[in-house]
Amino acid sequence: MAPSREASDTGRNWQDADAGLRPTERVGVLLLNLGGPETLADVQPFLYNLFADDSIIRLPPYARFLQRPLAKLISTLRAPKSSEGYKAIGGGSPLRRITEEQAEALAQSLKGRGLDAKVYVGMRYWTPFIDDAMEQIKQDGMTHLIVIPLYPQFSISTSGSSLRLLEDIFESDPAFNDLKHSVIASWYFREGYLNAMAELIQRELQKFDNPEKTEIFFSAHGVPVSYVEQDGDPYRDEMEQCVGMIMDELANRGWNNHFSLAYQSRVGPVEWLQPYTDAKIKELGASGVKQLLAVPISFVSEHIETLEEIDMEYRELAIESGVKQWGRVPALNTNATFIDDLASMVLEKLPSAAPRPGYTPSINETMNLGPPTGRVEDILQTYDRERRVLPPPVRMWEWGWTKSAETWNGRIAMLAVLIILLLEVTTGQGVLTQWLAL
Numbered sequence: 001m002a003p004s005r006e007a008s009d010t011g012r013n014w015q016d017a018d019a020g021l022r023p024t025e026r027v028g029v030l031l032l033n034l035g036g037p038e039t040l041a042d043v044q045p046f047l048y049n050l051f052a053d054d055s056i057i058r059l060p061p062y063a064r065f066l067q068r069p070l071a072k073l074i075s076t077l078r079a080p081k082s083s084e085g086y087k088a089i090g091g092g093s094p095l096r097r098i099t100e101e102q103a104e105a106l107a108q109s110l111k112g113r114g115l116d117a118k119v120y121v122g123m124r125y126w127t128p129f130i131d132d133a134m135e136q137i138k139q140d141g142m143t144h145l146i147v148i149p150l151y152p153q154f155s156i157s158t159s160g161s162s163l164r165l166l167e168d169i170f171e172s173d174p175a176f177n178d179l180k181h182s183v184i185a186s187w188y189f190r191e192g193y194l195n196a197m198a199e200l201i202q203r204e205l206q207k208f209d210n211p212e213k214t215e216i217f218f219s220a221h222g223v224p225v226s227y228v229e230q231d232g233d234p235y236r237d238e239m240e241q242c243v244g245m246i247m248d249e250l251a252n253r254g255w256n257n258h259f260s261l262a263y264q265s266r267v268g269p270v271e272w273l274q275p276y277t278d279a280k281i282k283e284l285g286a287s288g289v290k291q292l293l294a295v296p297i298s299f300v301s302e303h304i305e306t307l308e309e310i311d312m313e314y315r316e317l318a319i320e321s322g323v324k325q326w327g328r329v330p331a332l333n334t335n336a337t338f339i340d341d342l343a344s345m346v347l348e349k350l351p352s353a354a355p356r357p358g359y360t361p362s363i364n365e366t367m368n369l370g371p372p373t374g375r376v377e378d379i380l381q382t383y384d385r386e387r388r389v390l391p392p393p394v395r396m397w398e399w400g401w402t403k404s405a406e407t408w409n410g411r412i413a414m415l416a417v418l419i420i421l422l423l424e425v426t427t428g429q430g431v432l433t434q435w436l437a438l
C-alpha cells in the first residue's frame, strides 16, 4: 500500500525565534550527493572511489582485502567506456555545479522563510568530499545539522553508503559529539516533490501531438537484484510507491496516461532490477507505442545517465523500435517547488518542530514506513546492521601517479586477479565474473 502524503508546511513563515534555537545555536544543512568527474582526467580516480566502496562492490568476507586492488583493476578497465560518455556531454559531469546551485537556492529559500542556515555539499566519490564538508561544519561551529541525501528513494548503494561514511566520521572525531543531527533518509512521498514532478511531466506531455496517448516511461537507476532480495534494500518498493504517487497526482490533474517503470545503467553481468530500460523500450515499440515521454526518477540533477544514456542512447533505440515522437522530462535541478520542499524538510526538523502544537509528524514517524528519520545510527541500524569500516576516498594529491606507485598498483591488481580466479575456481562463486564483463 502506498503511504499517504506528508503535509508540507510550504508558505508557513518561520522566524529564528520560532525555530527554537538559542542565540548561540547555528543550523547547518548537509546535502549528500554522488559526485562526478569534472574533467576526463578525473574519470578513472572517480571510478576507483566508486568501486572501492564496499556498498557498491560487496565482496564476501574472505575476499575483502582485495577491495582496493579490484577497484583499481575495474576502474582502469571501465575508464575508456565511461570517458566516452563524459566526452559526449562536454568532458565532465555537471553534478557539482548543479548541486552547488541547489545548495545556494536552498539557503536563499530558508532565508526567505526566516532561517539563516548554511548549506554544505558533501559528495561520496568526488570533490567536494563528505569529510571536507564535515571539516567545514566543524570549523563553522554548527550546533545542529540536518542531513538530506539528494536521492528521493533510499538505497544501500547511494544514501546508505554516504550515511555509513558519515557515521564513521561522527565516530572518529569527538568534536562531533555535541552536534545534534537529523537525517531525512528518503522523501519520495512528499507533497512538494510529487507536485514538482507532476508539474514537469504535465508540461512535457503538452508538447506531444496526442498528449493523452503518450506513454509515460519512468526510468530509474538500477541496482543488483540481490541488494533488494537478499540485503533488504527498500529501493524497489520505494521506487514503485513513488511512481504510483506521481501517477495519482497526475490523475488528480486529469491525466490518466498509460505508464511503465524500468531500470537503467546496469554495470556488469549480474542480474539487476528488471525490466531493463533498453528491453522495455523495445517491447513498447513492438507493442505499437508511438509517443514516449521518458522520466528520470531516481536522481534530482542532470547527469551522465540523463544527458548521454537517455537523451542519446535510449532516444535512438526508441526511434529504431518504432516510436515516432520522443520527449524527456528535465531533472528537477533548482525547480522552485522542489527547493521550497527541501526548505520545508529542514524547517520541520528544527528543535521547535517536534513539541510545537500543530506539528505534522513525517509519514515515517506516524506510519512507521520506509527508512526511519533520525540519527545516522538509527537509519543504518535498520538497513545495514553489519556495517564495516569504509575505505576512505582517494585524494588527488595522494593518488600518486608516480612510476613506483603505478607499478605497485599494477602488481597488486594482478595479484588480486590471480587470487580471485583461484577463489572462483575453488568455490564456484563468481566474484570476478560479476564485474569484469563491463
Ligand SMILES: C=CC1=C(C)c2cc3[nH]c(cc4nc(cc5[nH]c(cc1n2)c(C)c5CCC(=O)O)C(CCC(=O)O)=C4C)c(C)c3C=C
Pocket (backbone or CB within 6 Å): 034, 035, 036, 037, 047, 050, 055, 056, 057, 078, 081, 082, 085, 093, 094, 095, 151, 155, 157, 158, 221, 222, 223, 224, 267, 298, 299, 302, 303, 304, 305
Ligand atoms: C539513485 C541513483 C543511483 C544508484 C542506485 C546507483 C547505483 C549504482 N551505480 C553503479 C555504478 C556507476 N554509477 C555511475 C554513475 C552514476 N550513478 C548515479 C546514480 C546512482 N547509482 C549517478 C547520478 C551517476 C552519474 C554521475 C555523473 O558523473 O554525472 C558510474 C560512472 C558512470 C559510468 O561509467 O556509467 C558507475 C560505474 C553501481 C555499480 C551501482 C549499484 C551497485
Ligand SMILES: [Fe+2]
Pocket (backbone or CB within 6 Å): 221, 265
Ligand atoms: Fe551509479
Ligand SMILES: [Fe+2]
Pocket (backbone or CB within 6 Å): 265, 305, 309
Ligand atoms: Fe551508464
